[in-house]
Every structure is written in C-alpha cells, then in structure tokens.
Amino acid sequence: MAGFRTPRAPVTVRVPEVAAPNRPWSATAIEQFLGCPLRYWWQRIERWETPSTPALVIGRAVHAALEHLLALPPEERVPERADAYLAEALIAELALVDGQGIDELEVREGSARAMAAYWDTEEPARVEVAPDGLEREVRTDLAGLPFLGHIDRIAVAEPGLRVTDYKTGAPKPRYWWSYWRQQLLYAAALQDMGEPVAEIELLYLKDPRAVTRPVYPAAITRALADLESAHEQRDAMATGGAWEARPGPLCRYCDFQPVCPAQRSAAPRPGTPESDAVLVERGLVQRGTEPVAKQAGDLLDILDDEVLGEEAAG
Numbered sequence: 447m448a449g450f451r452t453p454r455a456p457v458t459v460r461v462p463e464v465a466a467p468n469r470p471w472s473a474t475a476i477e478q479f480l481g482c483p484l485r486y487w488w489q490r491i492e493r494w495e496t497p498s499t500p501a502l503v504i505g506r507a508v509h510a511a512l513e514h515l516l517a518l519p520p521e522e523r524v525p526e527r528a529d530a531y532l533a534e535a536l537i538a539e540l541a542l543v544d545g546q547g548i549d550e551l552e553v554r555e556g557s558a559r560a561m562a563a564y565w566d567t568e569e570p571a572r573v574e575v576a577p578d579g580l581e582r583e584v585r586t587d588l589a590g591l592p593f594l595g596h597i598d599r600i601a602v603a604e605p606g607l608r609v610t611d612y613k614t615g616a617p618k619p620r621y622w623w624s625y626w627r628q629q630l631l632y633a634a635a636l637q638d639m640g641e642p643v644a645e646i647e648l649l650y651l652k653d654p655r656a657v658t659r660p661v662y663p664a665a666i667t668r669a670l671a672d673l674e675s676a677h678e679q680r681d682a683m684a685t686g687g688a689w690e691a692r693p694g695p696l697c698r699y700c701d702f703q704p705v706c707p708a709q710r711s712a713a714p715r716p717g718t719p720e721s722d723a724v725l726v727e728r729g730l731v732q733r734g735t736e737p738v739a740k741q742a743g744d745l746l747d748i749l750d751d752e753v754l755g756e757e758a759a760g
C-alpha cells in the first residue's frame with residue numbers, strides 16, 4: 447500500500463502544543479502511554495473515542511456478572527446465578543453498542559465461554575470478599591502523582607489481603623510485567639490507604655487458570671518507577687509538542703494507523719483538520735471534556751485479542 451511502512455524505530459511526531467492533562471494516572475493510561483505515546487495523545491489528550499469491540503463488550507459483561515456473583519452470600523455463588531447475571535449484563539452491554547456493528551453472537555459465545563472457564567479458576571464460595579472489596583475505586587497519590595484505580599476484587603486470604611483481577615483474554619508472557627504492574631500499583635494504592643496487600647492475583651478466563659504472586663516491596667518500587675517515568679516522559683512531550691510514536695504489535699490494531707506519520711509518510715500532521723477528517727470518516731468520535739468513564743476490563747483485558755491479535759495466533 448502506498449506510503450505504508452512496516453513497524454520500525456520510534457518516530458517523533460510534532461503535534462499542536464497542549465498542556466499535559468491534570469487528570470490522575472490510571473493503570474490503563476500508563477499502559478497506553480508506555481505502549482505508544484502518540485496513540486495516548488490521540489486517545490487521552492485529543493480525546494478521540496475508538497470504536498467498541500466484541501472483546502471489550504465481553505470483558506465488561508463478564509466483569510459485571512462476577513461482581514454481582516461475588517456480592518452474594520458464599521452458598522449462593524452457583525453457576526445458575528452467574529449465568530443469570532451474565533444474561534442481564536449482556537442485555538445492558540449490547541444495548542450500549544447497538545448499531546455499532548458488534549457481532550452479538552460472538553459476544554454471547556465469548557462471554558459464555560469466559561464464564562464457564564471461571565469455574566475452573568476458583569471456587570467462589572471459598573472467596574472471602576473484603577469489606578468494600580468489589581469494584582473498589584481507589585484515589586490516592588503514588589510517587590507524588592495522583593492515581594485512580596478500579597480494583598476488580600479485594601479478598602481476605604491466608605497471608606492477608608489479596609487483590610484479584612479478571613482477565614478475559616488469554617495470558618501473554620510478553621506482557622506479564624504489564625499485567626503485574628497494574629496489580630502492583632493497586633497494591634501500592636491500598637497500602638497508601640492503610641490496607642497493606644499480601645498477594646496479587648490474575649484470573650485468566652480464556653486459558654483458565656489463577657496465578658498468584660506475593661507482593662514484594664522491590665516489585666512495587668519498580669511499578670512506581672514506571673509511573674514516574676511515564677509522567678516525566680509525558681510532561682516532556684507535552685511541553686515540546688512532540689510525541690513519540692512507538693511502532694510495534696499495537697499498530698496492527700490501532701485505530702489511528704491511517705493518520706499515523708510513523709506508518710504513512712504522507713499522513714497529515716496529527717491534530718490538523720485534515721487528520722481529524724480522516725478519523726471522523728472512519729467513525730471515530732471526539733469527546734468533549736467530560737470525564738472518561740471507566741473502560742471496564744481495562745486495556746490489558748483486550749490486549750490479547752484485540753490489540754495483540756498477532757500474538758494470540760502464535
């Protein structure tokens with residue numbers, strides 16, 4: 447295709463200068479930024495909303511169903527209740543994407559598979575949910591920076607509090623640090639709020655398994671260093687009006703590829719009416735200044751299938 451380049455070294459792209467956002471960092475925002483700052487700029491600063499996908503809808507529905515299931519008394523946490531909650535969640539989630547071309551059958555089948563797989567990862571009746579331990583929103587400062595997190599589940603386990611995250615995609619070893627970094631930041635946030643966390647856990651619902659790790663101070667330090675690094679890089683890029691495009695596996699699934707200068711030599715400058723017109727033409731919508739709702743399931747939930755599909759095949 448004319449003007450298309452294969453993924454290569456990072457490219458610095460000049461954009462209109464804007465102040466760095468003063469919204470809190472979230473685990474998803476950190477992943478977006480470190481994955482590709484230019485993509486982050488489009489999504490988080492220019493606030494272009496990318497289309498929903500079956501994987502996102504599945505992630506949201508399954509998360510909602512599990513939240514309701516775990517809120518029940520332990521003896522009532524049975525598959526029939528989970529399936530009923532999933533059916534309810536699907537009605538709501540599919541209504542939100544009505545008319546967007548989402549394959550309903552794919553969503554229904556994927557959700558059912560994820561929910562069936564859940565029962566191979568744990569016995570929910572044995573989970574002791576901590577007070578306010580479901581879909582907890584945490585706001586605090588980490589490394590001196592405002593941080594906002596949404597934690598799927600906090601439970602009381604043998605060694606202490608355990609933070610759990612549901613992953614509706616298959617585990618991808620290449621991104622394990624990203625998965626754990628998210629959990630470690632949540633552990634750091636809770637610790638900061640006087641609730642020290644002993645363990646972090648990932649429940650993979652595609653290739654069903656539960657993976658639990660102890661929380662080591664050194665690991666938290668590393669996660670916080672990534673947060674600080676992302677913040678410093680973002681400030682420097684915003685100040686200079688020059689954002690780094692980091693071509694990689696993400697590009698193949700990136701909604702901004704048609705206007706990305708790292709991919710197309712003839713692409714208009716990002717942020718210009720010419721560039722924006724292409725995005726509009728492709729169905730993207732630029733939000734106003736309203737806060738971004740939690741994208742349930744987080745970016746990491748869809749990395750596997752939507753963003754890293756080429757790896758999923760391998």
Ligand code: SF4
Nearest residue numbers: 482691693697700706
């Ligand atoms: S196409 Fe690749 S390099 Fe360009 S913005 Fe998207 S992820 Fe970044």
